[in-house]
Amino acid sequence: MTEVNDTRDLTFGIYDSLTDQGHCLADVVLAPAREDGEPDWAKADPASVEKLPADEWPEDEQTARRACVIVSDVDGCDRDATFIVRLEDGKPELTQVHGPESDRPIAESIIARDIGAEPVIRPKSALMEGMDRLAEKLAGNDQQSDFDRLVPYAEAYGGEIRGNTLFGAVVNGKPCQIAFAATGQAWMYTNHGARRVDLPEKKPDAIKIIDPADWHERAIPERDWYVEGMIPSRQVTLLSGDGGTGKSLLAYQIGIAGALGVETLGLKPAEGGVVYLAGEDDEDELMRRGNDILAATGHTFADLKEKMRVIPMAGMDAELMFLNAERLLQLSDLAQKVEETVDEFRPALLILDTSADVFGGDEINRRQVRQFVSMLRRMAMKYNLAVVLLSHPSVAGMQTGTGLSGSTAWNNSVRSRLYLTFEKDDDDLRSLKGMKANYAARGGEMKLRWAVGTFVLDDGKPSTGAALVANNADKVFLKMLSAINRSGARVSVTTGTNYAPSIMAKRPDREGASKKALEYAMHRAIADGTVVTVWEGSPSKKRQRLVVVEDEVKQGRAGSLPPGASTSLPPAATGLPPAGATTPLIPPVAVEGRHPVESTGRCQPHASNDNVAPSNQEAA
Known part of the structure; x- marks a missing residue:
């Protein structure tokens, strides 16, 4: 060597x-x-x-x-x-x-x-060989080399020059090869035929050379934000999160708030249309999540008429760019469809969920990553919108707390990056951190709590969201305790094998309530007399059983209740905080709106097992 x-x-x-x-x-x-x-x-x-x-x-x-x-x-x-x-x-x-x-x-x-191999030379097509033979009969037409003549075409349409052909070019969204005929005219060749191609007309004002002195005494333009300090307009924001944290729900919730023109999580998104490409969810799941989000704001699907477009792609190819046979990135038909939708609908926000679904290149190849993000940024600037790209971190990204996956170009190419993580010892609590902010202070953090299918701000103060969480846990605890007793099983208030919150946290009908939330619910129920402990068995072997007082009265077992237990049936629950509570419900904000889906009433919180809050264990 x-x-x-x-x-x-x-x-x-x-x-x-x-x-x-x-x-x-x-x-x-x-x-x-x-x-x-x-x-x-x-x-x-x-x-x-x-x-x-x-x-x-x-x-x-x-x-x-x-x-x-x-x-x-x-x-x-x-x-x-x-x-x-x-x-x-x-x-x-x-x-x-x-x-x-x-x-x-x-x-x-x-x-x-x-x-050590020689560079690959692609064989010429029969048509190109015929053109070459014709060129030999003509003279004086090739004053300049093919390579030099192809350079401006490569600059305009991309691709790579090999020999006398430009491979991997994209003209008007169509992949092709470009070569010169003997007549000196450039032709583009696709799988469907050939046609002439010219260089695009140069725009004289595309590049501006500015003397900063010209800016003197001119008004300084304000920076446009979709969410101030977090999601800039006309740029790409990366929102990463461990599996099961709820990043799709969070992006969906922010998007719906922007479409309705209302606040959410203490944030005020810019009012405007939203396009949501969901690579991992089908239509039914998007309906369930949307129903819960709208119910929490006092709205219906009808309020979203002509304000939002969702594209469910679960089980389908959601790639916007892919590697073609020559291993060059190429726009897909779906990318063209999405841009047509954006051009017609003119939204303020485009949500892409997730990068693993929409990017068909190599995530550790920085050139491919930068090319993909640049394509998204061009769309953001062209249509004056914000792009939020969701992603999954790698194992190393989760361990280090960076939230990254693949090439560092993901972090370097975007202008803002957010990371959603679980909080230890509380399955319902999340942390949203600002990992990169080119246009704002870095390192901001928000605490979010999952509550009945949506996120609410958890700032340690009493809130409507906290009341909803507690009310839901109370109802779920009583329902599960009744079901357990009907089955003949037994749970108790004492920590151990039969500890009620531990048993309930493993049941499929817990509706997202965490063990900690169920513990608080149990103690509230014991304090207000809704639940009591009864003793069963022989005098020499007494055993505890936690029961719902109302169930015992209805079953004619009031005599087994401990002295002082109330045997009168409680009034029907309203689902609202008691009178005089320090956390009043916030009335819905009246927003005039429309939605393409017909609706026949108020959205109600969805509480099936398909929409429970994911736990740390499930995420793993």
Whole structure:
């Protein structure tokens, strides 16, 4: 092997060779650093590598020693198999960092072959060969090389020039190849035929060169926000969250509030239409969640008429961009449909749920990630809307608390990033943190509590949301206690095997109530006399049973109740806080609105097992 002193050229040469052959995905990255700044190859994995600073080779020699090529999606290997190719004294070293070890020999063989292989030359079509023969008969038409003539087409339509053809170009949303005919005219070739193509007309005002002195005494434009300090307009915001935290519900709730022009969680979204692409939920689930959210605000689906569009994609291909046969990112038909909907509807917010569903590229490939986010930003700027992209963090992202997954380009390409997490020891409590804010203070945090299918702000003060949570837990506790006693099982107030909240927290009919909420409900019921403890069995072996007083009276067992227990039936529950409570219900905000779905009455909170609050254990 010839000695090569320029590590930079050799590293990029490895990347170019692997990318050109197309048998794997590759990217130039930086391995994590030890405390002394030297590369820590033992900790290098897809979640820990970093992008090159400013996409350029590091000027700092110590940082440059961390540069390597990360390789994944190798032909014939498991999709998760990932490898690091690094240079040690000018010699390449291959290390497997993820996936089954049995894939290493296959990957090493393919990588070694592709590094030294000649660039791939695609065979010409019969039509192109005919054009070439015609060109030989003509003279004087090719004053400029094909490569030079194709450069402006590549700048306008994307793709890669190979030989005398531009591959991977996209003209008016159609993938194609572009080449010049013998006559000097450029043609685009698709699967459906060929036609002439010209360069787009240049817009003279597209690039402005400004003297800042011209801004003197001009009014400073205000920054547009969809949610002030959290979700900027005309930009992409990344909302990540562990599985089961409720990030889809949160985005849906904020979107509905914006469509109705009302506040939610102490936030005031910009009033305007909303388009929600749900890659993981079907129509029934979107109806259930929407019903709960609307019920909490005192509205119906009819109030959303001409204010919202939902696109359920569960079980279908929801990719907006995908890798074509040449391993180049390409817009899908769905992307065109979404843009047509946005163009016609002109919403203030576009929700995409989730990145794993809508992005068909390699999430650790920073160029592909940046291309995807740039596409979303162009749409946000073109239509003057905010884009909220939901995502799942990787295991490393959850462990480190960053909430990231894949390439760091996800964090670097967006202008705002939020992270929704569980709170320890309370299944109903969430924390929403601001992890990145280019236009506001970073590090803000909100406490949210799941309550009857929606989130409410949990700031430690009495609130309508807290009253709803307590009221729901009270009803669920009494209902489950009655069901347990009817089955012949026995629970008690004493902690142990038969501790009532522990038993109930495992039942499928708990309707989202956590163990802690059920404990509070039990103590409230005992304090007001709704529930009492009775003793059963022989004098030598007494056993406790927790019972509902009303059930015992109806069954004619009032004599078994302890002295002082009230045997009169209580009045029917209204579901409202008692008179004189310090937390009055907030009356619904009257908003005039419309909705494309006909509705015949007020939305009521949905309480089926399909819409319970996910627990930490379930999320795991």
